[in-house]
Amino acid sequence: MTKEQKDNLFILVKSLSKSEKRQFKLYVGRLGVNGDSKFLTLFNILDKLNSYDETVILKKGIVKKQQLSNLKAHLYKQILISLRLNPSHQDVRVQIREQLDFATILYHKGLYKQSLKILDKAKTLAIANEEKNVAYEIVELEKVIESQYITRSISNRADELSIQAKELSLHNVLASKLSNLSLQLYGLFLKFGYIKNDEDFQIVDKYYRDRLPKYDINKLGFREKLWLYKAKLWYSFLTVDFLSCYKYASKWVDLFYKNKDMIVLNPVFFLRGNHYLLESLFYLTHHKKFKDSLLQFEKITQESWFPKDDNLDGLSFLYLYNNKFNLHFIEGSFNKGLPLIDEVLEELVKYRNRIDEHHVMVFYYKIASMYFGAGENKKCIEFLSKIISNKSLQMREDLLCFSRILNLVAHYEAGLDYNLEELIKSTYKFLIKMEDLYEVQKEFIKFLKGLGDIYPHEVKNEFIKLHKKLKTYENDPYQSRAFLYLDIISWLESKIENKPIGLVIRNKFHATRLKK
Numbered sequence: 356m357t358k359e360q361k362d363n364l365f366i367l368v369k370s371l372s373k374s375e376k377r378q379f380k381l382y383v384g385r386l387g388v389n390g391d392s393k394f395l396t397l398f399n400i401l402d403k404l405n406s407y408d409e410t411v412i413l414k415k416g417i418v419k420k421q422q423l424s425n426l427k428a429h430l431y432k433q434i435l436i437s438l439r440l441n442p443s444h445q446d447v448r449v450q451i452r453e454q455l456d457f458a459t460i461l462y463h464k465g466l467y468k469q470s471l472k473i474l475d476k477a478k479t480l481a482i483a484n485e486e487k488n489v490a491y492e493i494v495e496l497e498k499v500i501e502s503q504y505i506t507r508s509i510s511n512r513a514d515e516l517s518i519q520a521k522e523l524s525l526h527n528v529l530a531s532k533l534s535n536l537s538l539q540l541y542g543l544f545l546k547f548g549y550i551k552n553d554e555d556f557q558i559v560d561k562y563y564r565d566r567l568p569k570y571d572i573n574k575l576g577f578r579e580k581l582w583l584y585k586a587k588l589w590y591s592f593l594t595v596d597f598l599s600c601y602k603y604a605s606k607w608v609d610l611f612y613k614n615k616d617m618i619v620l621n622p623v624f625f626l627r628g629n630h631y632l633l634e635s636l637f638y639l640t641h642h643k644k645f646k647d648s649l650l651q652f653e654k655i656t657q658e659s660w661f662p663k664d665d666n667l668d669g670l671s672f673l674y675l676y677n678n679k680f681n682l683h684f685i686e687g688s689f690n691k692g693l694p695l696i697d698e699v700l701e702e703l704v705k706y707r708n709r710i711d712e713h714h715v716m717v718f719y720y721k722i723a724s725m726y727f728g729a730g731e732n733k734k735c736i737e738f739l740s741k742i743i744s745n746k747s748l749q750m751r752e753d754l755l756c757f758s759r760i761l762n763l764v765a766h767y768e769a770g771l772d773y774n775l776e777e778l779i780k781s782t783y784k785f786l787i788k789m790e791d792l793y794e795v796q797k798e799f800i801k802f803l804k805g806l807g808d809i810y811p812h813e814v815k816n817e818f819i820k821l822h823k824k825l826k827t828y829e830n831d832p833y834q835s836r837a838f839l840y841l842d843i844i845s846w847l848e849s850k851i852e853n854k855p856i857g858l859v860i861r862n863k864f865h866a867t868r869l870k871k
Contacts, residue, residue, distance in 0.1 A: 364430065383433065467500055477493055529570060627674075669706045677718070687858075696726075717754065719742050720742060723738040742754070798821065798828075
């Protein structure tokens, strides 16, 4: 095993609950000869370690260094077998697969009728739960058995299976094309981000329309509709059409609410759909719908029937707390949001092996923004420095860009002007290296470039000039998204009006609510 796989084994052992560890030991001990197995001894050693240390393992003398990788591979496999046997992991997919395995064994033993009986039940279960890929596998095995003329089944059986196979194949091909499109659009988003002009729109629009398969919405099943809404959602995100994002995220989530069993079977997709729904509402600054949707989302995840496992717990935390931050950003209630920070930092330690570093950095940016809005600029700088100094992570360029801009603004606000000139230069150098900048960023670069030559008594006038320029981009569909990372306009207004930025944003929020 490679070093990474060894680390993965250690992480797997540490991820086990008390009941899972107990079951593993019972599973290993099912035969007396396993009582003193080397892999069980290794399991106990890893369970007691706080961090992976190969030296400690070798000192125990259970195995030589050359044999350790094989022992670890064996232990990894045994843990997975044990977990598969655990009732808590026996979801419908596992049950269907298990029945297919049983039917295959019976077929190879020559017990054809018994095999077909199990296959028929498994197929019914698979189709009812929209597991059409495995349903197709089941039909193919049924065809193999029937094609040997072993069972002397009714005459129309061959036609029945052929029709089933064809229908399932068509559904699976359509679902595959839609899922491919969804994934490709997501890949485009990660690579290029949001479109910034009409030329970008034409490229993305052609890419999308060339790959969108023909379909009849009335003939689509749950899974095909899910992939269709995902593809349309990513197209809407790419083209900065947040109203359409809301439309298709709503359809995605409603699809689950109309099929509650699918929430249990596909909880990850349910969580993601709700996250994108909330993200769309945040971009649209629709406070009431955002707050109602967030409350409903949190309530559902706390229901006793909602699936629980380590992965789902981590994702629920990620999506819920990201959007709890966003609620305070909409309201401008930064001081009220400060208690969330300690909760998040505590949970990040708990989920450190399940949340990737990029999402941790996104949390740091939100924490920094919360501190900035609350006027705690030194705390803001502390968390921004964690992002800026992270050289090992390939983060989205826009996150790095606005982290540096907010860092500069926070230094200015905190009165830390002893190295402000140097900070302006480094921020300026970073920004000019970026490709496809928003016009908002370009205007800010110009502002930074001339800031060093401005006398203190002239600064306010420069703020007014920059504010006037940036206001022209506020309603531009291609440029307005830059303000979602950092509300530069509200910050400029706070400097011009000599008011805290939190107060400026709160006043805007209340004024908007009065108009509705």
